[in-house]
Amino acid sequence: xxxxxxxxxxxxxxxxxxxxxxxxxxxxxxxxxxxxxxxxxxxxxxxxxxxxxxxxxxxxxxxxxxxxxxxxxxxxxxxxxxxxxxxxxxxxxxxxxxxxxxxxxxxxxxxxxxxxxxxxxxxxxxxxxxxxxxxxxxxxxxxxxxxxxxxxxxxxxxxxxxxxxxxxxxxxxxxxxxxxxxxxxxxxxxxxxxxxxxxxxxxxxxxxxxxxxxxxxxxxxx
Numbered sequence: 001x002x003x004x005x006x007x008x009x010x011x012x013x014x015x016x017x018x019x020x021x022x023x024x025x026x027x028x029x030x031x032x033x034x035x036x037x038x039x040x041x042x043x044x045x046x047x048x049x050x051x052x053x054x055x056x057x058x059x060x061x062x063x064x065x066x067x068x069x070x071x072x073x074x075x076x077x078x079x080x081x082x083x084x085x086x087x088x089x090x091x092x093x094x095x096x097x098x099x100x101x102x103x104x105x106x107x108x109x110x111x112x113x114x115x116x117x118x119x120x121x122x123x124x125x126x127x128x129x130x131x132x133x134x135x136x137x138x139x140x141x142x143x144x145x146x147x148x149x150x151x152x153x154x155x156x157x158x159x160x161x162x163x164x165x166x167x168x169x170x171x172x173x174x175x176x177x178x179x180x181x182x183x184x185x186x187x188x189x190x191x192x193x194x195x196x197x198x199x200x201x202x203x204x205x206x207x208x209x210x211x212x213x214x215x216x217x218x219x220x221x222x
Contacts, residue, residue, distance in 0.1 A: 022118060022134045024109035025155035029054040031107070032186075033177035037063060040169025046072075050174070051186040057081050057104040058187050061210075076210055077189055080104040084198070085205045086189045095193035099204035107157065109150055113138045116147065121158070133158055142166055 031052040038045050046065020053059065057080040064073050073090035078100055085100035113136035122130025132152040139145050144164030150157055160172045 022115055022152060024111050024113055024136070025150065026106050026108040027052070027054075027150075027155050027157060028179045030180050031156075031177055032180065032182055033174050035061070035063075035172055035174045037065070038171045038173075040163075040171075046074075051181060051183075052107055053181060053187065054104075054106050056187065060186050075190065077187070078210060079187070083204065085210060086193055086196070087210075088190050088193060090190075093192050095190065095196045096199060097189075097193065097196040098199045099201055100210075101204045101206040103206070109134075109136050109148065109155070110138055113148070118152065140164055 031050075033050055034047065035050050036045075036047045046063040048061060048063035048065075050062075051060045059078045061076045062074075063076075065071070071091070075086075075088040075090060077086040077088070079085070080100060080102050081104075083100050083102040085098045087096045087098065088094070116135040116137050118132065118134050120130040121133050124130050124132075133149050134152055135147060135149050137145065137147040140162060142164050144162060144167075146160065146162040148157070148160045156177050157174050159174065161170070163169050
């Protein structure tokens with residue numbers, strides 16, 4: 001085989017690789033990182049930490065911010081296998097223990113999401129100047145919709161924006177992701193939750209209602 005033939009085959013393989021259409025993906029099973037949350041009306045602005053464990057089916061979100069001209073510290077621990085959700089307030093040292101839907105949905109690009117586009121965040125002029133990302137969008141219940149950004153390599157979440165007539169706009173941005181769990185204590189409830197009794201509710205919480213509780217914080221500050 002001549003050199004020209006080999007070069008042509010390599011060029012064809014590269015063209016096929018580049019032309020591959022992005023597909024929905026699932027994030028790594030263990031992640032730790034930071035996040036910021038902002039509501040569309042500007043009433044809530046917060047920053048915090050998130051730990052995610054798909055193997056143990058658990059997640060914790062710690063947020064510190066301002067809502068309705070008051071500061072708050074909201075700690076949300078979701079234990080899907082146990083079917084329990086803890087919502088803790090470090091400012092008042094209060095804790096609520098509630099039922100959680102045990103149906104665990106991995107952090108992912110939903111399989112029915114549609115690709116909006118693929119862009120470099122930063123610059124593609126040189127190595128290290130940018131990262132290739134995919135933007136996806138889809139529908140939510142109650143006439144809502146969302147868009148979300150994930151990296152092409154590694155399927156690392158970057159941002160999530162949603163809108164529902166009931167909750168309004170919500171934008172979550174993430175950063176400083178590290179694959180793995182640095183502190184296993186993150187999945188234990190605070191000590192002051194030890195005596196909390198399970199609250200009876202008609203419908204158990206799920207991941208979306210837990211996130212909605214943060215979006216509605218300005219209406220629920222005690």
